[in-house]
Each structure stands twice: as C-alpha cells, then as structure tokens.
Amino acid sequence: MSKNRRRRSAALTIMSTALVLTLAGPASALAGSAPTADSAPAASAAHPSGPRVPTPTAHRPVGTASARLVDSSRPDPWRADAPTRELMVTFWYPAKSARGTHPPYVSPELSRALYGLEQPATLRTGAVADARPAAGRHPLILLSPGFGMSRTTLTALGEEFASRGYAVAAVDSTYETSVEFPGGRIESCRACGQEQTDPEFGAKSSRARAADLRFVIDRLTGPGHGGPVRGLSIDASRIGAAGHSIGGAAALEAMREDPRIKAAANLDGSIWIPAGDDTGRPALLFGAGVGSSPESTRNWEDNWKRFTGPRYWVDLPAGGHLSFSDSHWMVDDLHLEEYLPPGYYRESYGSVDSHRALAATRAYLGAFFDRHLLGRPAPLLDRPSPRFPEVRFAK
Template sequence: MSKNRRWRSAALTIMSTTLVLALAGPATALAGAAPAAPLNVAAAAAGGTAHSARPLVPAPTAHRPVGTTSVRLVDASRPDPWRADAPTRELMATFWYPADSPRGAHAPYISPKLSRALYDLDEPATIRTNAVADARPAAGRHPLILLSPGFGMSRSTLTALGEEFAARGYAVAAVDSTYETSVEFPDGRIESCLACGLEGKDPEFGAKSSRARAADLRFVLDRLTAPGHGGPVRGLSIDASRVGAAGHSLGGAAALEAMREDPRIKAAANLDGSIWIPAGDDTGRPALLFSAGVGASPEATQNWEDNWKRFTGPRYWVEMPTAGHLSFSDEHWLVDNLGLRDQLPPDTYRESFGTINGNRALAATRAYLGAFFDRHLLGRPAPLLDRPSRAFPEVRFTK
C-alpha cells in the first residue's frame, strides 16, 4: 500500500474518531466537552509544559508581518476531473504574503463548519493563527511558493508552512484540489471528497490525481502572474522568475509533476509522498525529497530510489528517522498542542507521528524547506543542505 493511501486513512482516523473520544472522554458529551489543556507552543518547543487558553499556530521564525486571504477560483478551460457534470474546475486557495502592517484581526485557522466536515468536531476552529486577515500586501515583487496538501487533507494543514514562508518574504498559495477533500466555498456550501475510496480501486488513481493537482497549481500560477490583471489578491505582485512548488504526501508528487510540466517552476519539494508519475529526466531543476522514518515501507522507499536516478539537477534526500508521515503537516503539532499525545493509543500515535515532538518536526521541516527554496529561488547561501547540522540532529542525509 502506498504512503498516500495508507496515511490518508490514518489522518482521518486520528483527527476524527480518536480525537473526538480523547476530547470528550467516556462520560462527557462532545457538545459540552472542554478540550484537554493545550501546551504553550513556545514552551513545548523548548520542552516546557506551560499552558495557554487557546492553541496557536507556531510562530514563524522570521519577523515580517503576515497577511492572508482565501479566494474562490474557476478554471473555465477544463472540466473537473472528478465530477463528470462539472464543465469547469472550481478551486479554493489560501494565500499568505508579507503584509505592510501587523495591525488587524487575525484570520481563523479553519471555520467551525469545515472543521466539523473534516474532523467531526469544533476544536480545530479554535486555533489562533499569526496572519492578519485580508491585510494589505507589502510593496515589491515577491517570490512564490505553491503548496498542495495530502490526499483527503485540507490546505489548512499547511498553514504553519504558509505563514513561515510569508514571514521570510515569499508569497504562498495553498490549493485545495476539490473533490479530493472537503472544501468550503464562500457561499457556505461544502463539496465532499468524491475521489475518496477510488484510490484503492483504480491503479491509475495516483497519476490522475497528480496531473489534476499539477494543473490546479499551474492555473493558480497563471492567475497570479497574468499581465494586465489585478490577480486574486489585490496589490500582491509576484516575481514570476522565482517560483517553487512543494507538497505533502500526494501533494508532494503533484509538486514534482507541476515542475516537470511547467518551466516557470524552478524548484520542487516532496514531503514524504510516493511519486506516481516517473520523475522527468530533462528538467535539470532542483528537487528535495524529505522522508519520515517511522512507518516507511520497502515499496515506498523503492519508489523514491527508482525516481531518484532520474533527477538530473541538484537533488537532496533528507530524512527524519523519528518522524511519522503526518509529521510534515499541521496535524502533528495540532494533536500535541491540544494536549492529546498521551491520550491516544501509543501504537496509533507512533504509526502516524513517530516519536518526535510535533513542534520540533515542524521546526525541521521549515528549516530544510526554507534552505532549499532560499538557495534555489533567491540564490542565498544554504549550508544546511550541504552537511548534517548540530541544530537538527534528528535529520540525516540519505543521499
């Protein structure tokens, strides 16, 4: 079974049934349950146990103010790949970007309605973000990173990465591939996951989804860089010569495929996702593979070995041996910071998250992705990519 298929099931199990039971407890109805006391993010990262009133997305490591907005986009040039009666492709995207001011109300992490659709509970909707809703973008042209989440998972699970890159000076677009997860649109309707369940029946499912997601990312790039248009985010200017793509699980495969198809994408990173379409051998562009050690199957490792040989540009393969597949998404630090780590069955927790702390896994993911894109989009020194680091002893170079 592929990483994408196996871990989509684990994600939904942990963030719905198990999480509900842990929050509610055996004698308390969910509607009246109070969540377990959340860990303070900064203290947890340092090994502390201080508590705060509400969980907070871990603060970016850079200090620029961050703005965010979510936008509905319609690609009228192609039908929807998962819904035969839809003549156009309808998407939701969240944008994070450097803001010109830190003032304003912070955006919600996720709406209560979508939280219930995805996880069957409200608690994720109480998380605070670091980004100001609909803030005015900072002046200047910004490099761009396109993000794609894991199959069955929301773009919200890449919020911590989106805020990090925006604070570093990048514009970021995280795209929900409609009908591969629950997606909420501005009119209040929620489109469900029509593709869920197909991955076990169609041997071409992974390739089909990778191509559809790559097309989604390329369409968003078109909208952001089209000449003579204001773009989906008013006042946001993109440097079209500095574009990268990254994704988690199936989203990582899509990021590589988008780079293979589109010469505008200069570098791509895959966070622990099986590669469904053989990597192109003609791009010569940089690729980063970042894998988890816990739960890695021989088939998944062989998948990367086979594709590794086809990368002809700068290539990096790093691993967190103590991380699980979901450690590259927000779901790891979210579970940890809702105070649920010790309440989940040990085997279930370890299978999905490994043994590393969620905030620590996020710190490493931010650091290595940041070094990769800083080097290959901005031309900045990135010694973290050249040798093992004392700052991140939990990361090792596989290749």
C-alpha cells in the same frame, strides 16, 4: 539510515477514512462559471485567547486572504457533470503591518466536516486577514496538501514562508477533501475510496493537482489578472512548489510540466508519475522513517536516478507521515490524542517532538527555496547540522 516510505496505506487508505484527526476529510468543490475570484467566507473574527499556530521564525508581518478561483478551460477530474474546475486557495504574503484581525484556523463548520471536532476552530492564526501587501515583487511558493487533507494543514509552513518574504498559495484539491466555499457551502470528498480500487488513482490525482497549480500561476502572473490579493506583486521568474504526501508528487509533476516552476519539494509522498529527466531543476525529497518499507524506498530510489538537476534527500527517522503537516503539533497542542484510535499516534507521528518536526520542515524547505529561488547561501542542505540532530542525510 531510514529512507522515505511510500505510505500508501497511511497517506491514502487511512486518509480516506472518517477517523478523527486523520486529516482525511471529504474534499470537494463545485464547478463554477467563467474565470472569477470570489472572497472566501468572512471567518475573520480574532480569538482573544487560546492556542495558536506556531510563530514563524522570521519577524516580518504576514497577511492572508482566501479566494475562490474557477478554471473554465477544463472539466473537473472528479465530477463528470462539472464543466469547470473550482478551487479554494489561501494566500499568505509579506504585509505592511501586523495590525489587524487574525482569522481562525478553520470555521466550526469546516472543522466538524474535516475532523468531527470543533477544537481546531479554536486555533488562532498568526497572519492578518486582508492586510496590505508589503511593497516589492515577491517570489511565489505553491503548496499542495496530502490526500484527504485540507490546505489549512499547511498553515504553519505557509506563514513561515511569508514571514521570510515569499508569497504563498495553498491550493485545496477539490473533491479530495472537505472544502468550504463562499457562503458557507461545504463540498465533501468524492474521490475518497477510489484510491483503494483504482491503480491509476495516484497518477490521476497528481496530474489534476499539477493542473491546479499551473492554473493558479496563470491567475497570479497572467496578463490582466494581478491575482485576487490587491497590491500583491509576484516575481514570475522565481516560483517554487512543495507538497505533502501526494501533494509532493504533484509538486514534482507540476515542475516537470511547467518551466515556470524553478524548484520543487516533496514531503514524504510517493512519486506516482516517473520523474522527468529533462528539467535539470532542483528537487528536494524529505521523508520520514516510521513505517518505511522496501517498496517505498524503491519508489524514491527509482525516481532519484532521474533527477538531473541539484537534488537533495533528507530524512526524519523518528518522524511519521503526518509530522510534515499541522496535524502533529495540532494534536499535541489541543490535547487530542485521546480521540485517536489505539496505536494511531505512533504510526502517524512517530516519536519525534511535534514542534521539532515543524522546525526541521520549515528550516530545510526554507533553505532549499532560499538557495534555488533567491540565490542565498544554504549550508543546511550540504551536510548534517547540530541544529537538527533529528534529520539525517539519506543521500
């Protein structure tokens, strides 16, 4: 049975290169001023035709909005001359109506910065820009992408959660990927390269991202804030976090640091800070088998022993490290494999069908948060399912 792999080379080293569609791009963001929220670039013209983000499995209308948030309480961890931390966040949430404009996946400018290509900018999203939120208080899921990867690479997962009734906030890791701010300003990756020379890089990134996630919770639930999406009500008693690669490590770290986070999921990411043994809260580890190594297995085994709450470890044996992001289906649907270096597709995506990988990711994460945030039955977490023969229970 294949187990999770650490994937430092593919998650960090490869991600920090300029290879097309490694989804490692420059990251960044500039420091801002006092706590503010600005509207994101108005890239909301619908594409009348062309490929689109895979449709969510639920049928509830989904709204989306992006905002710039500035945390004036701390300096930026990657930029010494920035006294505040500036972030871009995309929100997905249950909407009252499916009518409206569907924003593009990324702007042409950001697509070039991230991938060196404009094809991803032709993708249509399924959510409606600035739609009115549905009534009620919604549980919140925070998402953190892999190193060098944009928050947009979790769009299919974000739209899925929103269609299930969750509010979702995907947070870009400033200076760990290319980030586009209001007005079209694009900041590049200042941290790229440090992962190869700094043995403490993984822990530093995990802590910085965990602080980002905690700040977003503050903005969405704190007194007098209400969040950047007008009319969106968050149930502060039901908050979860999930991430891909180092974003998964950050989700676990954020849960360790913040009792408001009730459950966390790690998609194929090394755990750079030993998991705490005192939370007693649920954790999901979802790994990919391609490229697994004894070192990566030990990383999860050592931390597995420290989880004292409900814990789950499942594996996608035929998958690759990037199968948990939009990168996999995007390469297939946009026919971009020809742009990849020889052997890169197999190394990063494995042999699993990209849409099956997405379906499994949506299903198992959905079951995990449904059980532990909403109290719903989730038998998918208890035993192998004929619905997903691609998935194996590692523990």
